[in-house]
Amino acid sequence: MSQQNPNRRDIGRKPKFRRRAEARPDDILDAALKLFSLQGFMPTRMEDVAKEAGISKGAIYLYFPSKKALLEGLIRRAVVPVADSALEMIAAHRGDPLPVIRKFLTMVASAVKGPDGFAVPKLVIREAAAVPEIARMYREEVIDKALPAIAGLIAQGVEGGYIRNVDPELTVRTVVGPLFMHVLLDEVFGIRPDEGLAIDRLVDNHLTILMAGLAPETGGAR
Amino acid sequence: MSQQNPNRRDIGRKPKFRRRAEARPDDILDAALKLFSLQGFMPTRMEDVAKEAGISKGAIYLYFPSKKALLEGLIRRAVVPVADSALEMIAAHRGDPLPVIRKFLTMVASAVKGPDGFAVPKLVIREAAAVPEIARMYREEVIDKALPAIAGLIAQGVEGGYIRNVDPELTVRTVVGPLFMHVLLDEVFGIRPDEGLAIDRLVDNHLTILMAGLAPETGGAR
Amino acid sequence: MSQQNPNRRDIGRKPKFRRRAEARPDDILDAALKLFSLQGFMPTRMEDVAKEAGISKGAIYLYFPSKKALLEGLIRRAVVPVADSALEMIAAHRGDPLPVIRKFLTMVASAVKGPDGFAVPKLVIREAAAVPEIARMYREEVIDKALPAIAGLIAQGVEGGYIRNVDPELTVRTVVGPLFMHVLLDEVFGIRPDEGLAIDRLVDNHLTILMAGLAPETGGAR
Amino acid sequence: MSQQNPNRRDIGRKPKFRRRAEARPDDILDAALKLFSLQGFMPTRMEDVAKEAGISKGAIYLYFPSKKALLEGLIRRAVVPVADSALEMIAAHRGDPLPVIRKFLTMVASAVKGPDGFAVPKLVIREAAAVPEIARMYREEVIDKALPAIAGLIAQGVEGGYIRNVDPELTVRTVVGPLFMHVLLDEVFGIRPDEGLAIDRLVDNHLTILMAGLAPETGGAR
DNA sequence: TATGAATGAGCGTTCATTCAT
DNA sequence: AATGAATGAACGCTCATTCAT
Numbered sequence: 001m002s003q004q005n006p007n008r009r010d011i012g013r014k015p016k017f018r019r020r021a022e023a024r025p026d027d028i029l030d031a032a033l034k035l036f037s038l039q040g041f042m043p044t045r046m047e048d049v050a051k052e053a054g055i056s057k058g059a060i061y062l063y064f065p066s067k068k069a070l071l072e073g074l075i076r077r078a079v080v081p082v083a084d085s086a087l088e089m090i091a092a093h094r095g096d097p098l099p100v101i102r103k104f105l106t107m108v109a110s111a112v113k114g115p116d117g118f119a120v121p122k123l124v125i126r127e128a129a130a131v132p133e134i135a136r137m138y139r140e141e142v143i144d145k146a147l148p149a150i151a152g153l154i155a156q157g158v159e160g161g162y163i164r165n166v167d168p169e170l171t172v173r174t175v176v177g178p179l180f181m182h183v184l185l186d187e188v189f190g191i192r193p194d195e196g197l198a199i200d201r202l203v204d205n206h207l208t209i210l211m212a213g214l215a216p217e218t219g220g221a222r
Numbered sequence: 223m224s225q226q227n228p229n230r231r232d233i234g235r236k237p238k239f240r241r242r243a244e245a246r247p248d249d250i251l252d253a254a255l256k257l258f259s260l261q262g263f264m265p266t267r268m269e270d271v272a273k274e275a276g277i278s279k280g281a282i283y284l285y286f287p288s289k290k291a292l293l294e295g296l297i298r299r300a301v302v303p304v305a306d307s308a309l310e311m312i313a314a315h316r317g318d319p320l321p322v323i324r325k326f327l328t329m330v331a332s333a334v335k336g337p338d339g340f341a342v343p344k345l346v347i348r349e350a351a352a353v354p355e356i357a358r359m360y361r362e363e364v365i366d367k368a369l370p371a372i373a374g375l376i377a378q379g380v381e382g383g384y385i386r387n388v389d390p391e392l393t394v395r396t397v398v399g400p401l402f403m404h405v406l407l408d409e410v411f412g413i414r415p416d417e418g419l420a421i422d423r424l425v426d427n428h429l430t431i432l433m434a435g436l437a438p439e440t441g442g443a444r
Numbered sequence: 445m446s447q448q449n450p451n452r453r454d455i456g457r458k459p460k461f462r463r464r465a466e467a468r469p470d471d472i473l474d475a476a477l478k479l480f481s482l483q484g485f486m487p488t489r490m491e492d493v494a495k496e497a498g499i500s501k502g503a504i505y506l507y508f509p510s511k512k513a514l515l516e517g518l519i520r521r522a523v524v525p526v527a528d529s530a531l532e533m534i535a536a537h538r539g540d541p542l543p544v545i546r547k548f549l550t551m552v553a554s555a556v557k558g559p560d561g562f563a564v565p566k567l568v569i570r571e572a573a574a575v576p577e578i579a580r581m582y583r584e585e586v587i588d589k590a591l592p593a594i595a596g597l598i599a600q601g602v603e604g605g606y607i608r609n610v611d612p613e614l615t616v617r618t619v620v621g622p623l624f625m626h627v628l629l630d631e632v633f634g635i636r637p638d639e640g641l642a643i644d645r646l647v648d649n650h651l652t653i654l655m656a657g658l659a660p661e662t663g664g665a666r
Numbered sequence: 667m668s669q670q671n672p673n674r675r676d677i678g679r680k681p682k683f684r685r686r687a688e689a690r691p692d693d694i695l696d697a698a699l700k701l702f703s704l705q706g707f708m709p710t711r712m713e714d715v716a717k718e719a720g721i722s723k724g725a726i727y728l729y730f731p732s733k734k735a736l737l738e739g740l741i742r743r744a745v746v747p748v749a750d751s752a753l754e755m756i757a758a759h760r761g762d763p764l765p766v767i768r769k770f771l772t773m774v775a776s777a778v779k780g781p782d783g784f785a786v787p788k789l790v791i792r793e794a795a796a797v798p799e800i801a802r803m804y805r806e807e808v809i810d811k812a813l814p815a816i817a818g819l820i821a822q823g824v825e826g827g828y829i830r831n832v833d834p835e836l837t838v839r840t841v842v843g844p845l846f847m848h849v850l851l852d853e854v855f856g857i858r859p860d861e862g863l864a865i866d867r868l869v870d871n872h873l874t875i876l877m878a879g880l881a882p883e884t885g886g887a888r
Numbered sequence: 889t890a891t892g893a894a895t896g897a898g899c900g901t902t903c904a905t906t907c908a909t
Numbered sequence: 910a911a912t913g914a915a916t917g918a919a920c921g922c923t924c925a926t927t928c929a930t
Binding site: 489490491501502505509510511 | 898899900901902903
């Protein structure tokens with residue numbers, strides 16, 4: 001999570017010095033990400049990707065056996081570090097989970113804000129429904145790890161009296177859903193608040209409600 | 223070589239298989255919905271739709287001028303009743319909006335529970351990138367009506383002191399996002415709670431948190 | 445029914461039949477000219493052209509963006525040399541125009557005599573109604589250059605006293621029409637003089653009448 | 667030929683008084699002529715013809731077995747009376763043929779001027795190249811009768827010393843070609859003199875040249 | 889007779905993938 | 910390793926023709 005490569009570009013590349021600068025697969029993925037994000041998966045032609053990557057159509061097939069493999073590679077590349085870093089934090093936690101939830105949502109929000117920092121998840125939101133393999137892969141690599149982690153956190157909080165008596169598995173949807181919907185409205189329908197995407201404000205607003213909503217019923221927490 | 227291919231159309235006619243005019247546009251839309259939901263818009267061939275509807279390829283074009291029009295017809299059919307009924311309720315309201323929000327979410331939940339209740343929205347999300355008109359249409363017909371209505375409701379509630387001081391436009395995401403995410407997790411990623419889809423329980427759980435979260439500040443939350 | 449038709453593209457690839465890049469655009473145009481002349485534009489399938497050219501359907505689109513572009517390419521190829529060479533001769537002229545007219549008709553006649561000499565013009569007439577761009581293109585590139593040139597020549601001759609007082613614009617039809625009709629009768633209706641096409645004799649006979657008909661009035665004709 | 671119906675509409679119809687006014691085939695041909703003339707044969711759909719004729723698509727097939735038969739019917743209807751009347755005049759002639767030629771061209775010109783009077787020949791000019799049957803039929807019914815008749819006239823004139831020593835069969839092209847080209851330029855390419863179609867002036871101008879050109883070489887004719 | 893809903897072969901074009909160089 | 914010309918299956922849409930009514 002710390003030294004594990006600040007830019008994700010060089011993951012899984014063996015340093016064999018052949019002719020060129022040696023980052024072909026990643027250049028291709030960069031090009032694919034840009035175009036898939038811009039125009040969607042299906043309308044993007046392999047030739048477009050090749051041109052964007054500055055290589056020939058055929059060269060792509062030296063690294064990726066099919067167009068779908070490109071999308072899968074994209075997700076694999078982006079998904080591994082993200083999931084791990086976030087989940088470590090959650091798994092290590094003890095005590096009142098509300099601050100962690102706050103931290104988690106803030107962390108995700110700041111990831112979303114960065115340029116292309118959230119491009120792949122946004123792509124998944126758009127394309128998962130159309131490309132089942134994507135859905136499966138994203139589910140296995142991200143969702144099946146993240147959701148139970150947060151649910152466990154909430155369950156802990158309920159048991160410890162930090163959180164009102166709610167169903168942890170369902171509450172996860174209340175925790176994450178608003179942020180998810182915010183991004184989806186923007187990505188799919190181009191709908192964003194009047195002042196801009198404003199992810200920070202969205203998270204703030206959501207946290208205000210969430211914290212109050214999750215707080216134990218009686219008086220103050222604990 | 224001289225008289226080659228004079229009229230490819232006149233050869234080998236097999237006796238046609240005729241049927242009466244009961245394949246109404248609705249039957250075609252049913253077939254289209256089934257296949258689009260199952261395999262997606264682009265991979266579904268017009269001939270598939272025709273076969274599913276029990277008619278010939280050309281017959282579809284008697285009722286719909288293009289494949290895209292089929293998708294649009296699907297949305298229009300699903301969209302009109304939903305939007306109207308829900309929005310009337312909201313528009314007519316005065317006073318504490320929390321009960322209305324509860325009612326709205328319950329209403330949406332029960333609509334989603336029905337067979338194919340979420341098929342069209344999912345289709346819209348799936349295909350929005352590939353067929354932008356679809357996204358625009360759904361946005362104009364549904365989202366641009368529903369979101370402002372709920373936001374207005376919340377704004378009223380804030381002014382009337384029924385609701386904590388929140389940003390109405392952003393709060394809409396907190397209200398609707400969880401339900402939406404619940405359904406999408408199920409439909410796209412195949413993820414549902416251990417006990418089944420349980421939309422009612424999801425709504426209950428969400429409402430518990432939401433009502434507490436939106437209630438005016440009595441003491442100090444957090 | 446569940447996994448129906450996931451990817452129709454990946455099944456049953458037979459080893460392709462490859463060929464080197466000698467199928468230049470000209471080969472394609474040759475094939476197209478042959479088939480268009482034989483069967484007409486509309487009844488000729490792109491696949492027919494491809495087969496005739498010894499390449500695949502898709503390869504044609506490497507060189508021509510559409511079927512119409514094929515027809516346009518055909519015309520452009522045939523038209524450029526003809527127009528230029530003939531018109532230069534006319535434009536440079538001063539003095540008695542009758543020898544030039546004689547030369548012009550002889551030149552056109554010899555061009556028409558060659559193999560496929562009239563194929564493109566006939567094609568243009570044939571398809572003008574169905575593909576209006578063709579008519580416009582031929583008009584702009586050939587007719588609108590040639591007719592005014594000859595008309596100007598005649599006008600000059602009238603002014604210089606070399607030619608009887610006739611309307612130049614209409615006289616062009618008398619000059620060119622007979623040759624044109626001769627070829628069209630042959631090509632379209634299969635009608636030719638008993639002794640064969642005999643273009644040279646046609647031109648001779650026509651010139652005899654034309655020269656006498658255009659000569660300035662000495663006594664009283666009629 | 668006399669009492670046999672002055673307007674060509676009812677040819678070949680048996681007077682069985684069924685439901686309607688009884689001129690269906692001719693109404694259909696009228697509609698077809700209008701549309702074929704306007705947009706060409708191929709782009710005109712059978713349904714267009716039906717609508718124009720005020721009947722249903724299927725009804726056309728009660729009278730004409732195919733689209734091509736429509737075109738053939740059109741030509742057959744128009745061709746028979748025209749050819750006969752013009753050729754009678756020519757066949758009956760003795761003596762100087764130049765006045766007859768003048769009369770013939772004038773007659774054709776006036777036919778061309780009339781509204782739709784020349785629609786079918788114009789259609790043939792456009793479509794003969796694309797629909798071989800049309801070419802054949804028109805050749806047999808019109809051209810093979812007209813050309814030899816005029817050629818015979820010219821041959822007579824040459825023998826009688828009224829006309830310069832020319833090849834009659836080739837001279838026919840000089841006689842008719844200009845008028846033909848005038849119409850073709852207009853029909854196919856939309857090219858007409860600045861003052862309008864001006865057929866009369868075209869014929870006048872052409873006749874001026876033709877008469878002088880055909881006159882015996884020595885002094886004035888006769 | 890007449891209708892017009894229905895048919896279905898047909899075709900232009902696209903593009904993921906292959907492979908000779 | 911790299912190219913890009915070539916392939917060919919696929920699919921949306923048209924329209925002449927048919928036939929149940």
